Every structure is written in structure tokens, then in C-alpha cells.
Amino acid sequence: MSGLSWGILGTGAIAHAFARAVAKSDSGTLARIGSRTPESAAAFIAKLQADEVAAVASGTSDTKASGDYDALLADPAVEAVYIATPHTSHAQWAVRAAEAGKHVLVEKPAALNHADTMAMAEAARAAKVFFMEAFMYRLAPQTRKLVELIEVGEIGSVRMIEASFGFHAPFNAESRLFSNALGGGGIMDVGLYPVSMARLVAGANDGRGFLDPVSVQGKARLGRTGVDEWAAALLHFDNDVIAQVSTAVSAWLPNTVNIFGETGSLHLAGPWHAAGVEGGSSAIELRRFGKDTQTIDVAQDKWLYEIEADHVADCVARGLTESPLVPMADTLGNMQALDAWRADAGFAYQAESRHQGWPTVSRRALAQRPGAPMQMRAIEGVARPVSALVMGCDNQTTMPHAAVQFDDFVMQGGNCFDTAHLYGGGIMEKLLGRWIEDRGIRDDVVLICKGAHTPDCRPDAVRPQLEESLDRLRTDRADIYFLHRDDPQVPIAEWVDLLNELKDEGKLSVFGGSNWSMARMQEANAYAAANGKQGFTVLSNNFSLARMNNPIWPGVMSCSDDAYRTWLEESGTALFSWSSQARGFFTERAGPDIKADTDLMNAFYSDDNFERRRRAYELSDRKGVHPMTIALAYVLGQKMPTFALVGPRTLAELRTSLDVFQVELSDQEIAWLDLRD
CATH class of the missing domain: 3.40.50.720 (NAD(P)-binding Rossmann-like Domain)
Incomplete structure (x- = not known):
């Protein structure tokens, strides 16, 4: 062989x-x-x-x-x-x-x-x-020729795309095409072709391999088995290309692609199987204003799937881990567009909406990967070591997304999850609680709960909010609890006495303030010490290499100033930093001349922060990592015990954050980054 x-x-x-x-x-x-x-x-x-x-x-x-x-x-x-x-x-x-x-x-x-x-x-x-x-169609000579024609400007700039793939199959509720349990319906069977083609053409228009739409509007007719029998969507791209795509398993469609540009159009009569499964020739019609239609013949010497097998073999022989023609990012972008189409059409599979027993993707028991990079740190009063990176549970709105993100975090060695009564009206806490119960890992994770957010920043709101959060989370206790905001008009004794009551009842272990001033933290601990009670041993304020000049949201606070930092070091208070990477300030999204994000500008734009950013970039070049990694390493490299809240929306974002454990900053480098040299 x-x-x-x-x-x-x-x-x-x-x-x-x-x-x-x-x-x-x-x-x-x-x-x-x-x-x-x-x-x-x-x-x-x-x-x-x-x-x-x-x-x-x-x-x-x-x-x-x-x-x-x-x-x-x-x-x-x-x-x-x-x-x-x-x-x-x-x-x-x-x-x-x-x-x-x-x-x-x-x-x-x-x-x-x-x-x-x-x-x-x-x-x-x-x-x-x-x-x-x-x-396979992406590898066919016809598709490659189509991309070439667009890239060289044969029809000028692309304006609109029409793409369809559909057929009429006899209804059979048990068949692959109509079964909800088997992932049936037109969108996921053949509708993904027109979406892929639209993204390919929109990208070729700008000389890119593909382009993801900025908006997707979708409609679908859901049949008796709950899958789409015919559907259509409108895709809009940031280069103003608009695509109309359609699909069906119960209607005959043209199964063609038309691309309309400023000076002409391209027509593909057989876009999906090109010259045919066993090869032959196909044609692209080029129509330009004021000229005769030109037929461009494209030969295909090999079988269509033979081209695919040869392409994979060639990539593997070259040591590639993804295809240059169908890279992972392209696949992920196509799936995201299909998700948006189905969501707008109100279509989800039974496998995406189970009420119990949510499985891992591999259908194996969840376990930490060998060599997982996560670092663990101890907090007095918390029963188990806590991961230095904390998974922020504020953007997961569906169980598929939540489960995949949470599973990967645990496989990477993470165990701490940050949530709040406020987030998503409770949906994030419900998803997290269901996931923990399905995995059977309550005793292996550290749960952070938060309550008393403005306008409910009152002692009488804490207990009912905490009890509702625990009910959503399907647990009887929080390992760490933060008051999400402070009202300085509330006597400190009321906060401290209430939190001690909840601790004595077993509803929480350690507690502290989130967006609290140093003076109020000190006042709370002085009262607790004088009255034989547990004090505030944790804090969750903003802390990052870039100093927060103005609050990102009303009522939030930083603890980056020298006095607060000294107190944290001397008291040993554990800091759970939010916006530890300064909302993208250390990426290409920021710069003195980049003014698209007014919130980012208001919070972090200043001369001293841009100098810190410049130094982070310089150090990142020396260490071979992203500047964001340097910013995160700065937070985790402080003398007080620090934990960084991260809110990755994709597994790739989490992987980037984990790079921090490959970097160790010296005291001198930390001081230099912070303009203390």
C-alpha cells in the first residue's frame, strides 16, 4: 500500500x-x-x-x-x-x-x-x-477559475450574488433529509453550499479567500418534523456585497449561481458538481455590457472527489494542518452564518435544545487534558485551589455554545466560573448550572456569584437574589460572593452582618466587594475585626496594564493606583480583575488615530497608556507572544494574589489567553511596563 x-x-x-x-x-x-x-x-x-x-x-x-x-x-x-x-x-x-x-x-x-x-x-x-x-466544489477547477475572474476584475466590483441549491424529495419522516434527530432539512444539507459560495465570492471581490457576512436575515418553512423544507436568506457583507441564497428539500430550485458586478455578470449553470462527479468539462458564462456573451470552458481531468482526496494527501505531505483553500476559519465562518440563518428563521434541532443530559462533543466523560497549561492559586476559605484564569459567564446564550466553552475551559485546567444575578436576565446562570449538573462536577469547580447591582444595591436585595442565583445554578452554595456595587450610604455593618449570616447558613464561603473603594473595603474589615466576624477577603475591580481613566460603566472602579495596590499587597486580599486586557486596548482595535470605539477611547486613551501599550508591543516582540498576552501576564504577575476574569466568545480566544502561562515577567519588566523605570 x-x-x-x-x-x-x-x-x-x-x-x-x-x-x-x-x-x-x-x-x-x-x-x-x-x-x-x-x-x-x-x-x-x-x-x-x-x-x-x-x-x-x-x-x-x-x-x-x-x-x-x-x-x-x-x-x-x-x-x-x-x-x-x-x-x-x-x-x-x-x-x-x-x-x-x-x-x-x-x-x-x-x-x-x-x-x-x-x-x-x-x-x-x-x-x-x-x-x-x-x-469538494471549492477545489474544482471551475470554482478556482471563477475566483480568478472575480479577482482580476472581469465584471468590475461585485454588487450582488444569487445562489441556490434545492430539490424535491418525497416526504419520509424517518429519512435523513426530513428527520430532526438526524439533522435534516435543506439549510444543513445543501443550503450551506450557497452560503459558502456567497462568502467565497464576497472575499474574492476584495482579494481575500472568503468574507463573513455582517448580517444574515433568514426565513424558513418548517415542516411537520420540525426541519426546514424550503428556506431563503439575505447576507450583507462589509464591502457592500449582498447575497440572496435559497435552499430546499421539497421544492425544485434552479441550482445555479449568478454574480452581478458593476460592468458585467458571471453565470454558473452547474456550480456544485462542476464538470461532474467523474470529470469532464464545464462552462462559466461571462456577460459584459455591450459585448457578446463569452463562454469560458473549464476542463476537469480528474473525478471530483479524487481532486478532494488528492488535495488532502498533498496538504498532509506538505505538513499542513489545514487547507489553504478551505481553512478552519472558513469552515467556522460558514457555520456561524448558518447558525444565524436558522436562528432568524426560528429553527433549532432537538439535539440543540435538550432539557437534561447534555453530552460532551466527544460523548466521553469530561476530563482535564494531559499537560493542561492552567496555573492554580490558593485562597484562604475556599475549599480547593482556584484557576488563575476565571471563565466569565456573561456571553453564553445557548447550551451548545456554553457547553463547548465550559468543557474546553475545564479540559485546559480551569475550574473557576464568574457569574452574576444580573447577567442575561438569569440565562447564563441557568446554562452554567445545567452544565455543572450534567457533568456531575459541582465539587470540582469554584462558583463566583454576584448580586446587589444598581439599582438593587441594597442589603434587602442580597438574600433573594443569591437564593435565586443558587436555584438557577442548581446548587446550595457559592464559593465566592461579591457585592456587585456599593452604596456608601448603607452603613457598613449592614453589609458585613448580612454576608456573615449567609456564610453561617452555608450559602457562601468567602465574600468581598466588586467595584468597591479602598476606604470602604478597609471600613468593612475594621468592623469585622472589631466584632469577631469574617471580613472582605476578595475584591473584583478593574485592574490592567492600561489605567482606566474614566468608568467603562456607571459605578465601576479600578484599583490600579499605588495606594490601592499597596493595600492589596499588604492585606493579601485576592484580586479578581475584570477587563484585565483593557477591552482590546492592546490589539489593533486601538491606536492614537483609531477612533471607532468611543467606549474604549473614553476609558483608556491617554498618553501614558499609549506608552504602556508601546512597551507591551516591544516586549511582546522580544518574547514572541501577542501584546495581549503581555498585558495579561502583567496582571497575573503582581505581588498580591491575582486572578484574571476572561470572557472568550470562541475557543480560539480562550487558547490565546492561555498563552499567558508560557510567559513570566520579571519585577523589572513589570515596573518598566508600568512606567516605573
């Missing part, structure tokens, strides 16, 4: 098409076929061996059958895996394949949603294996 050796999971029609192409190709061999039964896998191989194409029949003589997917992944003869199982299990087997050290080609859609696709991409990155979504 020679070339890249493949294992195929699944024995449906698309798996058969790809297997025939691999067997015919010079770049790969079929090592093993995996199915749910040995008989199904054996029948699949027999069908290939009976193929009328001699090249296919001869390319399957050594192929083994497997009635167990895990056995296929454990086979050392398998180097790459093509996943052609039902949509709902793509993510599970892609993650497991990556963890087994196999290169991954996963059939479309990569997963049911953007969240699961992130988990697949991160698993591949962690394992350093190749990963690609099997958008």
Missing part, C-alpha cells in the same frame, strides 16, 4: 462516492471501512470491488471491514479518516479521530452548529493533525 491510507466512517452514498475516488487515485489507499455492523462494512467493500471501473476494483483488494468505529480509529494502518456518518455525529467522531492522531476530512456540514465545529477544530489543533470540511 502506498500514499495516504484512509479509513472511512459510514457506508452511505457520499461515502461510496469518496471511496471510489480514493481507490482510483494515485495519492491514497483504502485501509479500512467502518460501519455500525461488520456485515454493512463488508457489503460496502464488495460493492466497490464489483465496480465497473478497473482502477476502483483493483484499489480495494487490501481494504478491511470494521463493525466498530473505535476499532477503525485504533488501527495504525489508518492515517486519515473521512467522516460520512449522519450530521449529528460528525463532531463526535471528528474529535475522537483527532485525539487518535488521525487526519480528518469531515463531510458537510462539519457539525450541527458553530459551537461543535469549534470543538472539532480545537481538537485537531491540539493533536496537530490535518482538518478540513469536505466542500
Whole structure:
């Protein structure tokens, strides 16, 4: 056997098409076929061996059958895996394949949603294996020629795109096309093609590989099984390209692409299978104002799926972990657009809206990865060590997104979650609580709760808010509790006495203030010491390399000044810093001449902060990390015990934050960054 050796999971029609192409190709061999039964896998191989194409029949003589997917992944003869199982299990087997050290080609859609696709991409990155979504049309000569025509300006700047892919299938509630449990419907079966094409063309218009829409408006007709039977969407891009896309499993559509530019248009009569599954030729019609229509013939010498198999083999041979033509970012962007389409159309799968028993993507028990980078720090009064990075639970609004983010945080070694009664009207606490219960890890995590936010910054609001938060979180206690704001008119004794009552009842362990002044923190601890009570041992104020000049939100406070910092060091108060990376001040989003974000400007723009930013960039160059990593390392490198609240919206953002544990700043470097040299 020679070339890249493949294992195929699944024995449906698309798996058969790809297997025939691999067997015919010079770049790969079929090592093993995996199915749910040995008989199904054996029948699949027999069908290939009976193929009328001699090249296919001869390319399957050594192929083994497997009635167990895990056995296929454990086979050392398998180097790459093509996943052609039902949509709902793509993510599970892609993650497991990556963890087994196999290169991954996963059939479309990569997963049911953007969240699961992130988990697949991160698993591949962690394992350093190749990963690609099997958008075969993107590799076809016709598509490459189309991109070339747009990039050289044959029709001027692109204005509008029309793309459709749909057909009429007889209704069968149990079939893959109509079953909600199998991820059916037009959007996720073939509607992803027009979305992908629109993003490809919009990107080519600016000389980029792809472009993500800034808005997606979607409609769908949901049938009796709850999946979309026909649907349409309007995509708007930041370069003013507008795309109309449509799909169906119960209506005949043109299955064409039209691209309209300022000086002409392009028409593809067969955009999705190009010259055909077994090759041939196709044509692109170029129409320009005042000129005859030009037909551009495009030859395709190889089978369509053979091109795909050869492309993967070439990438692997070159040591690439993603395709330059269908990179991970492209796949993630397409899934995000599809999520937006379905959300606007009011369409979610049953697998995305379970009320209990939410599984991990891999369907394995949640566990920390070997060599997880997270650092842990102790806080007196908290039963277990606390992760130096704290997961902020203020942007997760769906269970797929929340579960994938929280799972990855734990796999990276994190265990501390920050939430508040205020966030999202309670949705974040409910999702977090459900996730903790499903994972059975309440005793392994550290929960931060916050209450008494303005206008309810009153002692009488604390107990009912805390009890409601605990109910949402499905627990009986908070490990750390913060008063979200302070009202200096409230006598300090009322705050301290109330929090001690709640502690004595077992509803919380340690407590402190969030956005509290140093004077009020000191007053609270003086009262507690004089009356034999527990004081404020934790604080959650803004603290970052960039000093906050003006409050980001009403009533918030920083503790970056020298006096506050000295008190924190001397008292040993644990600081949980929010906006520790200054809301993007250390990225390309900020700069003296960049004035798009008025909140960022108001909070952090000043001469001394720009000098700190310049030094962070200089130090980042020397240490080979992002300036944001330097800013985060500055926070975690303080003499007082510090913890940084982070609010990653993607797994990639969390991975970037974890880079902080590869950097250690000296006292001299910290002083230099803070203009103390």
C-alpha cells in the first residue's frame, strides 16, 4: 500500500462516492471501512470491488471491514479518516479521530452548529493533525477559475450574488433529509453550499479567500418534523456585497449561481458538481455590457472527489494542518452564518435544545487534558485551589455554545466560573448550572456569584437574589460572593452582618466587594475585626496594564493606583480583575488615530497608556507572544494574589489567553511596563 491510507466512517452514498475516488487515485489507499455492523462494512467493500471501473476494483483488494468505529480509529494502518456518518455525529467522531492522531476530512456540514465545529477544530489543533470540511466544489477547477475572474476584475466590483441549491424529495419522516434527530432539512444539507459560495465570492471581490457576512436575515418553512423544507436568506457583507441564497428539500430550485458586478455578470449553470462527479468539462458564462456573451470552458481531468482526496494527501505531505483553500476559519465562518440563518428563521434541532443530559462533543466523560497549561492559586476559605484564569459567564446564550466553552475551559485546567444575578436576565446562570449538573462536577469547580447591582444595591436585595442565583445554578452554595456595587450610604455593618449570616447558613464561603473603594473595603474589615466576624477577603475591580481613566460603566472602579495596590499587597486580599486586557486596548482595535470605539477611547486613551501599550508591543516582540498576552501576564504577575476574569466568545480566544502561562515577567519588566523605570 502506498500514499495516504484512509479509513472511512459510514457506508452511505457520499461515502461510496469518496471511496471510489480514493481507490482510483494515485495519492491514497483504502485501509479500512467502518460501519455500525461488520456485515454493512463488508457489503460496502464488495460493492466497490464489483465496480465497473478497473482502477476502483483493483484499489480495494487490501481494504478491511470494521463493525466498530473505535476499532477503525485504533488501527495504525489508518492515517486519515473521512467522516460520512449522519450530521449529528460528525463532531463526535471528528474529535475522537483527532485525539487518535488521525487526519480528518469531515463531510458537510462539519457539525450541527458553530459551537461543535469549534470543538472539532480545537481538537485537531491540539493533536496537530490535518482538518478540513469536505466542500469538494471549492477545489474544482471551475470554482478556482471563477475566483480568478472575480479577482482580476472581469465584471468590475461585485454588487450582488444569487445562489441556490434545492430539490424535491418525497416526504419520509424517518429519512435523513426530513428527520430532526438526524439533522435534516435543506439549510444543513445543501443550503450551506450557497452560503459558502456567497462568502467565497464576497472575499474574492476584495482579494481575500472568503468574507463573513455582517448580517444574515433568514426565513424558513418548517415542516411537520420540525426541519426546514424550503428556506431563503439575505447576507450583507462589509464591502457592500449582498447575497440572496435559497435552499430546499421539497421544492425544485434552479441550482445555479449568478454574480452581478458593476460592468458585467458571471453565470454558473452547474456550480456544485462542476464538470461532474467523474470529470469532464464545464462552462462559466461571462456577460459584459455591450459585448457578446463569452463562454469560458473549464476542463476537469480528474473525478471530483479524487481532486478532494488528492488535495488532502498533498496538504498532509506538505505538513499542513489545514487547507489553504478551505481553512478552519472558513469552515467556522460558514457555520456561524448558518447558525444565524436558522436562528432568524426560528429553527433549532432537538439535539440543540435538550432539557437534561447534555453530552460532551466527544460523548466521553469530561476530563482535564494531559499537560493542561492552567496555573492554580490558593485562597484562604475556599475549599480547593482556584484557576488563575476565571471563565466569565456573561456571553453564553445557548447550551451548545456554553457547553463547548465550559468543557474546553475545564479540559485546559480551569475550574473557576464568574457569574452574576444580573447577567442575561438569569440565562447564563441557568446554562452554567445545567452544565455543572450534567457533568456531575459541582465539587470540582469554584462558583463566583454576584448580586446587589444598581439599582438593587441594597442589603434587602442580597438574600433573594443569591437564593435565586443558587436555584438557577442548581446548587446550595457559592464559593465566592461579591457585592456587585456599593452604596456608601448603607452603613457598613449592614453589609458585613448580612454576608456573615449567609456564610453561617452555608450559602457562601468567602465574600468581598466588586467595584468597591479602598476606604470602604478597609471600613468593612475594621468592623469585622472589631466584632469577631469574617471580613472582605476578595475584591473584583478593574485592574490592567492600561489605567482606566474614566468608568467603562456607571459605578465601576479600578484599583490600579499605588495606594490601592499597596493595600492589596499588604492585606493579601485576592484580586479578581475584570477587563484585565483593557477591552482590546492592546490589539489593533486601538491606536492614537483609531477612533471607532468611543467606549474604549473614553476609558483608556491617554498618553501614558499609549506608552504602556508601546512597551507591551516591544516586549511582546522580544518574547514572541501577542501584546495581549503581555498585558495579561502583567496582571497575573503582581505581588498580591491575582486572578484574571476572561470572557472568550470562541475557543480560539480562550487558547490565546492561555498563552499567558508560557510567559513570566520579571519585577523589572513589570515596573518598566508600568512606567516605573
